[in-house]
Amino acid sequence: MSGELAVIGLGPGDAALLTPQAAAALERASDVFGYGPYLARVPMRTGQQHHASDNREELDRARTALELAQAGARVAIVSGGDAGVFGMAAAVFEAIERGDPAWRALSVEVIPGISAMLAVAARVGAPLGHDFCVVSLSDNLKPWEVVTRRLAAAAEAGFVIALYNPASRARPWQLGAAFKLLRARLPATTPVVFATAVTRPDEHIAIVTLAEADAAQADMRTLVLIGTAQTRLLRRPDGSAWLYTPRSAA
Amino acid sequence: MSGELAVIGLGPGDAALLTPQAAAALERASDVFGYGPYLARVPMRTGQQHHASDNREELDRARTALELAQAGARVAIVSGGDAGVFGMAAAVFEAIERGDPAWRALSVEVIPGISAMLAVAARVGAPLGHDFCVVSLSDNLKPWEVVTRRLAAAAEAGFVIALYNPASRARPWQLGAAFKLLRARLPATTPVVFATAVTRPDEHIAIVTLAEADAAQADMRTLVLIGTAQTRLLRRPDGSAWLYTPRSAA
Numbered sequence: 001m002s003g004e005l006a007v008i009g010l011g012p013g014d015a016a017l018l019t020p021q022a023a024a025a026l027e028r029a030s031d032v033f034g035y036g037p038y039l040a041r042v043p044m045r046t047g048q049q050h051h052a053s054d055n056r057e058e059l060d061r062a063r064t065a066l067e068l069a070q071a072g073a074r075v076a077i078v079s080g081g082d083a084g085v086f087g088m089a090a091a092v093f094e095a096i097e098r099g100d101p102a103w104r105a106l107s108v109e110v111i112p113g114i115s116a117m118l119a120v121a122a123r124v125g126a127p128l129g130h131d132f133c134v135v136s137l138s139d140n141l142k143p144w145e146v147v148t149r150r151l152a153a154a155a156e157a158g159f160v161i162a163l164y165n166p167a168s169r170a171r172p173w174q175l176g177a178a179f180k181l182l183r184a185r186l187p188a189t190t191p192v193v194f195a196t197a198v199t200r201p202d203e204h205i206a207i208v209t210l211a212e213a214d215a216a217q218a219d220m221r222t223l224v225l226i227g228t229a230q231t232r233l234l235r236r237p238d239g240s241a242w243l244y245t246p247r248s249a250a
Numbered sequence: 251m252s253g254e255l256a257v258i259g260l261g262p263g264d265a266a267l268l269t270p271q272a273a274a275a276l277e278r279a280s281d282v283f284g285y286g287p288y289l290a291r292v293p294m295r296t297g298q299q300h301h302a303s304d305n306r307e308e309l310d311r312a313r314t315a316l317e318l319a320q321a322g323a324r325v326a327i328v329s330g331g332d333a334g335v336f337g338m339a340a341a342v343f344e345a346i347e348r349g350d351p352a353w354r355a356l357s358v359e360v361i362p363g364i365s366a367m368l369a370v371a372a373r374v375g376a377p378l379g380h381d382f383c384v385v386s387l388s389d390n391l392k393p394w395e396v397v398t399r400r401l402a403a404a405a406e407a408g409f410v411i412a413l414y415n416p417a418s419r420a421r422p423w424q425l426g427a428a429f430k431l432l433r434a435r436l437p438a439t440t441p442v443v444f445a446t447a448v449t450r451p452d453e454h455i456a457i458v459t460l461a462e463a464d465a466a467q468a469d470m471r472t473l474v475l476i477g478t479a480q481t482r483l484l485r486r487p488d489g490s491a492w493l494y495t496p497r498s499a500a
Contacts (some may be wrong), residue, residue, distance in 0.1 A: 019266060066425075082372075083371055084368060089371075090494050090495065090496060093379075093494035094494070097484055105486065122334055122361060122362040123340075127334075129343075130340070130392070131386060133384075134384070150381055154407070157402075158400065159383060232343070238355075243347070243481075244344070246344055
C-alpha cells in the first residue's frame with residue numbers, strides 16, 4: 001500500500017504556532033479531513049480536496065480517511081491544538097483497532113501541535129509551572145462519575161487542573177458542577193483562568209477567583225485552568241497580571 | 251524601559267517542531283540564555299550573545315536575564331520542549347516576584363513549544379487520548395512525599411501519567427520507587443513508554459509492561475509515560491506497535 005495518513009495538530013489558531021512539520025504535511029496531502037472550523041484554517045492548494053465534517057463524527061471521519069489512505073491517497077486529518085490531546089489521534093487508532101486488519105500496515109504519522117493548555121499558560125505566565133492534570137469535562141464518552149472522581153483526586157493531591165471541553169449547548173451544567181466540587185476542596189481565592197479562542201483575533205482571557213468563577217463565562221472554544229492554593233498572581237503597574245505556580249508548590 | 255524578555259520553548263529537538271513564533275523571537279534577540287545543550291540548538295546570528303549556564307541555576311539565570319532586559323537588551327531564555335512545563339517560565343516569574351519591583355513593568359512574553367509529552371505521545375500513537383497527569387519526579391524543589399501522594403492519586407483515579415525528570419545522577423532511586431508504588435495500584439500489563447531524546451538523532455523509544463519496567467532504562471533525557479488498565483497496544487504486521495488510550499477510558 002502506498003497511501004499514508006497524517007494526523008496533524010494545527011495549534012491554537014495563530015499561524016505562527018503551526019510547526020514547519022505540520023505545514024509540510026498539509027502541503028503534501030491530497031485530501032484533508034477535519035471539523036469545519038479547523039479545516040477552514042488550512043489553505044487549500046491546487047488539486048487538494050477538503051472534507052469538512054461535524055464535531056461529533058470523529059470515528060466516521062477516521063474510517064473514511066483510512067479507507068482513502070488504503071486506496072493510495074496522501075490523507076491528512078486535522079485537529080485544533082494537539083491531535084493527541086482530546087483530538088483526532090485516539091479516534092484514528094480506535095478506528096484502526098476495530099476496522100480492516102489491513103489498516104495496521106498503513107503508514108500513520110501523528111504530528112504534534114501546540115495544545116490549548118500550553119498556549120493559554122504562555123499567555124498568562126506559567127500557571128502549569130508544577131505538576132498538573134488535564135481533564136475533559138465531556139461526559140459523552142465516559143460517565144460523569146469518572147469525571148468527578150478525577151477532579152476530586154486532582155484537587156486533593158495539589159495538581160493544577162486544565163479543563164478541556166468545559167461546556168457546550170448539549171452539556172450546559174457540567175462546569176458549574178465541577179466548580180461546586182472544587183470549591184469544597186480548594187481555597188476560595190484559588191485563581192481560575194477562562195481562555196476563549198486563545199491566539200485568535202477574538203481571544204478573550206479572564207483571570208478570576210474560584211469563588212467568582214461563573215460557568216457561563218465558558219463555551220465550546222474555552223479552556224479553563226484552575227490553579228492551586230499556591231498559584232501566585234503578580235500585579236503589574238499597568239493593572240494586568242501574571243499568574244504562575246511556583247516550581248516548589250506542594 | 252525598552253528592553254524585553256522572551257521565554258521560549260524550543261520543542262523536543264527536531265528543528266521542524268520549532269514554531270515560527272519561536273524562530274522569530276530567537277532571530278530578534280540580542281542575548282540568548284539557557285542550559286548549554288538547549289542553547290547549542292540555537293543558531294547564533296551575527297552580533298548575538300549566547301550565555302550558557304548549568305542545569306541547576308535557573309533562578310540565577312532568570313535574574314541575570316531580567317537585569318539585562320532592564321538595561322534595554324532584547325533577551326531570550328530558552329527551554330527544551332515547552333518553557334511552561336518544568337522549564338524556565340516559572341523560574342522567571344519567581345525571580346520577578348522576589349526581585350526588583352521595576353521588573354514587573356518589563357515586557358515578558360512566554361512563547362509555547364511542543365513539550366516532550368506531546369512529542370513522545372505522537373511518536374507512539376495516542377497514549378494521552380484521555381485524561382492525564384504530568385508529574386516531575388524531581389524532589390529537588392518539593393518533598394518526595396508530595397510526589398508519591400500525587401502518583402497514588404493519579405493511578406487510583408485512572409489518569410495516564412507523564413513523568414518528567416525521572417532520573418539523574420543525583421536522583422538515582424526515585425523512578426524505581428515510583429514503579430513500585432504504581433505496581434501496587436495498576437495491572438502488571440499496564441504499558442510503560444521510555445522515550446529518550448525524542449525526535450533527535452539518538453532517539454530511543456521502548457514500550458514495555460509495568461511489570462518489566464526497569465528504572466535503569468531512564469536518564470535525564472528520558473520521558474516516561476505510564477498508561478492505564480485500558481491503554482491499548484496495537485501490533486502491526488512489521489512487528490512494531492501503536493499505543494493508544496481510548497477516549498472512553500474510565
